[in-house]
Amino acid sequence: MGEGIVDRRLRAGPFECGMKCLQGWLFLLLAPSVLAGVELRGKGDEVVMKNSKVEVTIDKRHSTVTSIRMGRHEMVGGKPIYYSMGGGKGYRQPGGAEFRVVEDSGEIAHVAFLQKWRTGIPQEVDIEVHYVLTPDTSGVYTYGILNHPGSYPDGGVGEWRMVWGMPAKNEREWLMEKIRVDGLRDWEMPSPDDLAKARPTGIKEIIEITRGPRKGRFDCKYDFNLEYYSVGCWGHASDKNHVGAWIVLPSYEFFNDGPMKQDLSSASGIIHIHFGRNHYNGSGTRLVAGEAWRKIYGPYLLYCNEGGDADQLWDDAREKAAEERAKWPYPWVGDDELYPPAEKRGSVSGRLVIKDPLKPAVSAAGAWVGLSQPPPGGNWQFESNHYQYWTKAGEDGAFIIPNVRPGEYTFSAFNDGVVGEFELSGAKVKAGDNPAGTIEWNVEHPGKSIAWEIGVPNRRADEFRLGKDFFHGYVWTRFSEEMENPLVYTIGKSDPATDWNFAQGAYMKGGKCESWPWEIRFHVDQDYDRQGTAHLVLAWASTDGARMEVSVNGGHVARFYPKVGGGNALLREGIHAKYGYDVIDFPARELRRGTNRITLVQGRDSGPANHVMYDYVALELP
Incomplete structure (x- = not known):
């Protein structure tokens, strides 16, 4: 296989730093870092992060990624990678933010952009966007933090997302011509020219392709709606150019509305990740005056790979997702209150047993089991303000839910073959092990x-x-x-x-x-x-x-x-x-x-x- 895939599996350790690394903005103004694996430097209105795999350029004025260079390939399209927010009075992007260097140690390059809310800006929250580069990682980590101090008025967030435009080689050819999200949807995209010459329909999001490999078919961003929990990654790859671009998820805890919730993923020429997953009846985040609230969305990885065909690159991205899940929670976030480290989180283990008097063959094998914090009388399907933790039970119903923030939760379970779900409130989780024992779900039926x-x-x-x-x-x-x-x-x-x-x-x-x-x-x-x-x-x-x-x-x-x-x-x-x-x-x-x-x-x-x-x-x- 190509160098990118091979090197990820045979990763070398970082070099030793031969000098004490200077910190902060003064260092960015003076010179690039001479580092043990990660370089961070200022360049006018840009900040550049570089390791052995990629060079990442960020526009400080708009909090956007304008370039990810992997070898000879530019992995960002004509528009930068950006965060945006909708709901209420309009759309918002975190431009004009306060920039700071969080860490520049030689092992980590970590920058942040804070846009404070003020009267006249829609969505009554502060938005803080972070980008993090580590040694030998073929891509950049990113995450967002929303903050609603108690002094802010009532507010809410509907759409909350990140968008990554795909690069084109020319008007007839994408750098990555294949979409990969699941086994049903893995076709070649219409070319940029095919999209430009497509016929509009009565629904603005849907166009009819009139030429190229998708001639006679419709194209729409909703073609690739996806249950995020069902996959570890999604993105684009190329049989021709042997490169891929992916969203890689190390955790799902920050998404709303539970494991069945779907939203946009890849589409022609673009990758989405929706945190507020507002489509398909998403719950949205509701905030009230006097409520002090913060939530972190991520980190997750914007991953780039090279060296195989589209399917090999997709396999590699899924392996990378499994690797990142094993690293979660990341030690470099550095906010123990908002993002507790592993030693301050709990693991909940137990065994689910399902007994259905009218369908005795039903078992707990493969059941979804999870912890959430819906409001009184609510349900995890409509919960956005907090974190949720879900896993699949094994063949015997045994489960382990790792890396749970300490707190009080509602335990829920559902499975194929059963109408409705099981719910148990008052589940207290502390740091360390939390054995739940055997949990028995006696399924009720209205009839005999x-x-x-x-x-x-x-x-x-x-x-x-x-x-x-x-x-x-x-x-x-x-x-x-x-x-x-x-x-x-x-x-x-x-x-x-x-x-x-x-x-x-x-x-x-x-x-x-x-x-x-x-x-x-x-x-x-x-x-x-x-x-x-x-x-x-x-x-x-x-x-x-x-x-x-x-x-x-x-x-x-x-x-x-x-x-x-x-x-x-x-x-x-x-x-x-x-x-x-x-x-x-x-x-x-x-x-x-x-x-x-x-x-x-x-x-x-x-x-x-x-x-x-x-x-x-x-x-x-x-």
Whole structure:
């Protein structure tokens, strides 16, 4: 393989520093450092950091990275790498910030930029952006700190992100032509010229490519929406030029809304990382006057590699992510209150056991278990102000949640095959080991038996028809081309992968939206209490602007709005937004022995955005 990949695995130690390193801004004005692996120097309105792998140039006026040079390659596009913030009164970038050198030791080059909030600036927080270079690291670490002193007024943060534009060799060719985020989306990007000549559509974020390798397809930044917890990195790479650029995550603790939350990642010519993950019904950060609050987002690594094809470079980036996770928390951050070192954090270990009386095969293998700090009555799906810690349980349900800040948390768990989740409040974590023992989750059901099920409870709609095509623009136009109105699904005969669509939206006919009823046909042969209550379980992967109507054998039994909604997941090309479920109770006498039908209507058809995505549907009998 190439030098970059080989050298990362055979990393040499730093050189010894032969002289005492001068500190601070005076040193930056006078001369570059003669250092043991890292050089830091001032250059007018720029500051330059350099090690054996990369040279990083930062614009002090705008707190942006204008250049990352790796050998002969420039890894930053026409626009600098920048942080930005939205929500409330408008967008904001941390320009005009106060610059300082945090460390210049020869082992670490660490600079920071602080933009204080003042009246007239949107989002009532201070923004501090940091960049850190260490010896022999092929890239630069960065992180942001938001600060809301108690003297600041009410405020909030919606979008909070970093954006890295990809370099082009010329108008016909990217330096890195391939996108790599997961196994479904790993294609070659449209060239800069292809994008410039693309045809606009009725949705401004979606364009139609008219030439090149993606001719006849749509292109959109939402094509690559990603559950960050499912990957350790994402980015771009080249088979032709043998270089790659990546976001590498050593931790997920600073992201909002838990492990299922997704947002933008890579896209044509760009890499995003969203900390406030505001798309798909993100919770946002809410702050009140008198509340003193700070949060650190990162550090994470802007990683550059070279020496292989796109897949080899992607493999290397994933190895780098695993390596960085093993280093977390980094000792060089230097703010023990905001970012406790390893010895001041706790590890929570235990074993989860799931017992489901109606589905005895369900186990805790692979369950998500986590710690969060939602407000009273809240849930981790809508929590942004604090940190969250999640891990997957092993085959026997055993888990270890490492590097947790001391405090009081809510312990939560969920797993494929189970509707709902387990929650235990008052979990106290101290520094060191915190054994939790065996935690037993006894799953409750509204009924005494399950008559039938459609799908698998996994908080996504990916097992249904078109569920592997959700990331293509205008996929909702295929519903009326490929499926009937009404949709008819027969229990025991129909296949969820072909006969139950991933989204129930509007049926398009002649360019207009029509209601699209879905009918479930089934037999009831078992004995049950006909004087009791039957229960239709509707678990949602996503709903937006939806009103549901349910009838049993032609008789109306419910008209309601799903408990969870928002996020525009269908138009934003997602396979889910926020999870929730509703249980519709109706008299069991509405059922008859033999053939029955339940009809589900998403009753709002003002546009294609109105939809539900089913995670799971079941009928439970008394």
